[in-house]
Amino acid sequence: MRQYSLIQILYLIYCKSRGFFVFPNARLIRFPIDLRGKRFIKISKGFTTGKGCRLEAYSVNKQKVLIIGDNFQMNDYVHITAMNSVVIGNNVLLASKIYISDCSHGSYSGDAFDSHPSSIPKDRKIHSRPIHIEDNVWLGEFVSVLPGVTIGRGTIVGANSVVSKSLPENVIAVGIPAKPIKKFNFETQSWEKI
Template sequence: MDYALQTRIAERPIYADSELMKEIDLVKGNNERLVMEMNTGYHDVAAVRAYLKSITDQAIDETVTVSLPFYTDYGKHITFGKHIFINNNVLFVDLGGITIDDHVLIGPRASLITVNHLENPADRRGLFVKPVHIKRNAWIGAGATILPGVTVGENAIVAANATVTKDVPDNMIVAGTPAKVIRKIKINLEKEL
């Protein structure tokens, strides 16, 4: 992860005509080339991990599986744990930072968004970013959207097509738009047959 840039953009506006935005656009342009190469044609799991290593500038554990196509706009602000499965057509808008802990499952067409535009119409093309954190053993359902600043708790489940605007507590299931807690997960330490 590009920690120097991450520190410079945290909790402050990034204006469209700024030098910082030009720097971001350069990284984004190189990332787009890598993502397009990765998503064109067939690549085995090892080749996908090699592309992800180039995109994120980090080692990707051999237990990480990402189904293609996979989309990211910036790429350098993603951190993957171990034993992760990401289904196809997932979108990471990661300028604000996306952390995926161990044993996370992410369903097809899910979107993790860390970027928002500025409210003032005169500055609307500028950006404001907040990180997304998906904690250990969480499951993000198909088509779910996780918005900037959200942490999804350990073992939590985000139902398909939910829009998550607030943190999700550990061991809870959320559903709807905006997502609301619908119940607590019954924890059974023994596998069901």
């Protein structure tokens, strides 16, 4: 069982009380937290954060663009930005120092909309593509999730990985870019190398 000092217990009571006024159905919001565009963020019951998290929602159509499911937990210093759509499912666990963004300064996909390298990065047109993180996903420390990807149900992404392409369900993926290295076999009830 965890042992908290008196100061830690008082801090948790403070966070629980203050968090009620930020998101009433949250389990626990540890402060400080940076919320930008709160009216475009929808969280569900059981929402839990670590310290120093940053949630940003910049909706162009005035709709909710950052939607988080039940029993979501993120640890310290997670940064999530949504402009088009970031949908995170139920029972998702995020380690610390994770970056998730559906948008970037400029386009770099190799088409007529590409940004020119001589333009000032902060002045480049912002491009956005939706992100979907399905139920029961676990992202390890320092993972980055880039625009336009889906991470399938039950998938685990290893520490320091960059998810630049969609990942199927029930795999363990690692690397830059993240690639599946194991898949769960429901017949043998075990993780097997791919």
